[in-house]
Amino acid sequence: MDEAYIDLPVRSGGTLRIEPVAGDIFRIRLGEHSRFPDGALTRYGIVRNEWPKTPFERDERDGVVSIRTGLAEVQANAEDGRIALFDGQGRLLLRETARQAAPQSGFAAEFALADDEKLYGLGDESRQLLQKRGHRAKMWVKNVDCYAPIPFLYSSKGWGLFLNTTWRHVFDLGRQKKDRWSMFAKRGELDFYLIAAPDYGRLIDRFTDITGKPELLPLWAYGLTFVCNQQANARDMLDDAMHFRREGIPCDLIGLEPGWMETFYDYSVDKKWHPDRFYVPGWARTGPQTFIGALERLGFKLSLWLCSDYDVTWHEEKLAGLKAPATASASARDDSASFDYSPDDFEQDLRAHAPVYMDRQTKRDEPWFRHLTEFVDQGVKAFKMDGARQVNEHPDRRWGNGMDDEELHNAFPVLLNKQMHEGFRDHTGLRPMIYTSGGYAGIQRYAATWAGDTGGGPKPLVSMLNHGMVGHANASCDMDVFTPAGIHFGFLQPWSQVNSWAYWRHPWLLGDKLLPMFKYYAKLRYRLLPYLYSAAHVAARTGMPIIRSMPLAYPDDPKSDGLTQQYMLGDSFLVAAFTKDVHLPEGTWIDYWSGRRYVGPAAIEADVPDDRGGPLFVKAGAIVPVWPEIDYVGQKPMDAIGVHMYPYGSSEFVLFEDDGLTFRYRSGEAALTRMTSAADGSELRIGIGEREGRYEGMPERRSFELRIRTEREPSEVRLGDRALRRGDDWQFTDGTIALRVEERSGGIDIRCRLKA
Template sequence: MKFTNGYWVVRDGFSANFAAQAYDVREQNGTLEVYAPVKVTKTRGDSLNATLLTVRYSSPMPNVIKVKVSHYEGSYDAGPYFELNSDSSFKPAISISEKEASITSGNLTANVCIADFWKVTYTNDKGRQLTKSESKSAAYMVKHSHPQEHMFYSDELPFMKDELSLGVGEYVYGLGERFGSFVKNGQTVDIWNADGGTASEQAYKNIPFYMTNRGYGVFVNNPGAVSFEVASEKVSRVQFSVPGESLEYYVIYGPEPKQILERYTALTGRPALPPKWTFGLWLSTSFTTSYDEKTVMHFIDGMFERKIPLSVFHFDCFWMKGFHWSDFIWDEETFPDPAGLIKRLHDRGLKVCVWINSYIAQRSYLFKEGMEKGYFIKKRDGSVWQTDLWQAGMAVVDFTNPDACKWYASKLRALLDMGVDCFKTDFGERIPEDGVYFNGADPVKMHNYYTFLYNKTVFNLLEEKYGKGNACLFARSATAGGQQFPVHWGGDCESTFESMAETLRGGLSLGLSGFGFWSHDIGGFEGNPPPAVFKRWLQFGLLSSHSRLHGSNSYRVPWSVDEESSEVAKKFAEIKIKMLPYILEAAEEANKTGVPVLRAMMLEFPEDPSCAQLDRQYMLGSKFLVAPVFSEDNKVSYYIPAGKWRHYIDGRELNLECGKWFTEEYDFMSLPLWERV
């Protein structure tokens, strides 16, 4: 959110209260407390009619400093709150002198200037400045409905903000699964989950965390609407703001990007380790296509006949009747023997996934039951919140109600008892911002946080049924901490090279936001992929952590495009099986450290400046460099860092003393796939 008109002037309708100085500083139980008036205080009279900000610095674990900036501390906060971890035995070092106060956590120090104007500098153990909050950074901002007499009206909208500086050549990454530019400099990013596809500034997975190539990351601890101005309002600063009377954020030191992710996921939760079978190829019915058991078995027979390795079969929405989503009852006209069908799929060596969501259509038998028991989000008048957007008259399950969670899980448990192995937890973004929740939670903050409770409920059920290490979701929406419930996929993309590239950018950004596992719809979701797009996307999809064939209104069995697609699918599914030991090593690393399986080049080669902006290639684990082909003419330009490399398909070897760019041409049976040796 922009509060200024240019650099100097505050926007019309706003008033600004910038921290001016550290007037009073003290230590309280391991916390550095700083009292910052918004004007320099020289006399006793300056303390009258004055706004005072309270800034507290503490540390939940080594190399992480928590900052909380508050105005009115009597304001009510109904939650929800991110589930964060801390090391209760760790105590930071705090010192206070005449000119400066500091708090040191591991190799990270926050230095608060006392002798002069407001300035907080974050340095590493060598004294190198990482970033700073300075003049006109920390502030209490107010939007006025009555600008001339704002002190006498209570309908003012308060915001808290802070800004951290960016150095020359400093790039910002992360902020969730974002499909625009990989480097976020110059962007306004609003943390607000939306069902916007992959071709807009909206995102399904908004994460209020970014990292930079200067050795640190920043996590804003607010599950609601966080707005980032990334070198946009002020080109040498990142501003982050939230509505309300307080702002809390964490500065996380690396210095290596992998260490930043390790510490961020230590704070917000590490990705669970998906079972081995999930890393194979998934085949879907697609969304609105016509299918029954005969169709399903025809697809599977076709895959087996063409010797395309297959691990999972997925039933999308219409395994249930239209207008009934979600009632979790198989459409008996299409699938008269679902238990028998699942057994037959298991006998073929396949796992079974079914589509679900947390929206209950009015025609579903669950609607009356959920309404009578109070299991849905409500309106302020106590009635059920409903909409016709997606399913007629649908309600939304209220996961802040423990009984509603048990009720929802009990309906899914019947499917697990039937033999279903995992669930695709679709949606979770279209959540009302004016709803009333069982636990009284703030509906604005619940808009993003809802997906955490939704996916946690389903994931916990799967772990209860199949045991830890054997649970897997295929989820679309997420917020911070959602990485604990893998796998996530990229949502609704178009069937074009451009959409394939934006999908990769989304995956790279999500990986730099703490998510270890990620997938996408091979060939694109919307439309019918041209053969060239489909075959190149097959390569990309089968060289991702998880691989799924899925579409909207057309099938995604490879031969539905052309027979060469079947050959490409077979070859790259076999390559993935051969590479699986390395991929599983990377998966275990993701589980232990938060470092993703599909990695941006800058994550694996932070010392190489040529890797800082690369977004059309990636590392699969630490060993394999993959450069998908995004062109009809089969040409691809890509960069290989210094080192010894061997082409995994054609066996060529390189020994590069320094990084080098290549422009090459590949047929559909190959692409740049280089192994570090």
């Protein structure tokens, strides 16, 4: 039909609007008198508002209105507005059990839970759970306790729900009533999206169609970040950089804490380099003679710490094409506002996390990022956005767009990082590396995150897994460099950072045991960068994260929900952290350290060597591209790369490459190399296709160093029609076939016949 939506009057008050925005996505709103003003997330472009028109059929019988698209169906009770969601085959997915409250009194909705139903999502609001049934979530950005709540919930029954609100709200997921879940708030109007999809990956994909796909960071950002001690000066920072190079530890990004500024913890618009510690002469503010130029010659980028209390809504109103309203007078001060800290928090920086009153910083006609362009022009390539001021409450604030803090608080971290991202992008044409602790729906589009002032232990791991379960791919935490387990976990993340801050976490100060371990893992990470970067590209296309919780990767395994100390890194690596007890899902698994094979499902105690920090397994069938050793990304052209193969059945890997810096990959300037492996009885067959596509700086020719794991010795190895000579063309040692092949027109086809 020609309509884009239908409106139903609701007896308890207001009008229910049902809008199919896609075949498997419906937007549901309850408004007063058929008026549906956009909330902050939609108004400011965080939530997608433009969709191709979706045809649907409508009918009504026995007081129930049905809207069908072919992929899904929503039914609404014409009397009280209660809804139900069905898939394309007519299977009931979700049923509302209690009517929604009248719009003027906030909103509430209650839904039925099936006996065996599981619930996931909600982002970084809990660091205890992956499966959320029985949990009560208070969705309010808060320092340490709730850094990045994301109001996206999904179910093992095939439905997802994104609550499009910024108001303080609550999800009760079967805690108060075991067979019901509910969402409610004291203020705001009901506005949510329903998704019908057959699996978790598709649900995340569709959610990130609504709120945006994860950003692809610059390639160097997936290497190692090191943040200096906050008292470091320019000479100390350069000494740190030289230590990395002398020790042979690869690293790409050097960060400065608040001590880089003339005024410590300066969140104003008048930031300046500290005149003594980071002296920049007025006659030579840019160029190779500065300390930033010296860093660049060593292959490093520079990151600066920032803290912001700027009213970003003035600029968002301009971007929305509307005139910002006059600022209203401040409301009464609420001295009862406070933060509660758990006694087992890893570390706390409390200097800037009390409630903040009034606004003495904002210049209404100037966007926030304009005050940072001077530093970008001098060569700064990244910014660390501290939680301070992002996660603070502003009890008396009337924001420039007319909202009070109850409405804007949750959205502020997203809007701030949006303006950081877009400001850097527009000023430089390059992909930004903005990393933050605070966030809300849509943060995956604009910034990487780290787990805040909570260290690098098991709780930040759960935080990162929950981030991934709502489509945020670029999550990390401060690495615990003082334990083998912390180093192991710290390097096997989407991006890795060591934050010295007020401490001495410098690798070369770790001693005889930990320093070699740190070096090994740093080099391992850099060798794995083509594998990790390809996983990041998958995330940018589909929302599937780089690290994946076991419920996300193996939803049918009954053990998955309780596995909070292990995860999949991309498709092929299983990592366990802070434990030697590992649950191996169905399939064949290879211990990366020893080469021993296991068949799952199985619970094992991993045998971890003394010079390693935790269990690491490779899924049989894995194809892993690896780089040669380098000190930093871009040090040399990658005209020769390795490919490690673990043949088992049939498998495939697509290597993604681009210039690593710009957004040109979005217009097709990228290269894909398809790699395949097949094991069939006594024969292995390996394929490497021709590169498809081009990008600036792409090597014209390429060779591959193949390492093919097999339990049996080969009797023959053939490249196309030619038999290769053992010793000259290939070798077999310790269960590995090794050979070097050159890229060729039509691709590479290798056959290995194995001895009986």
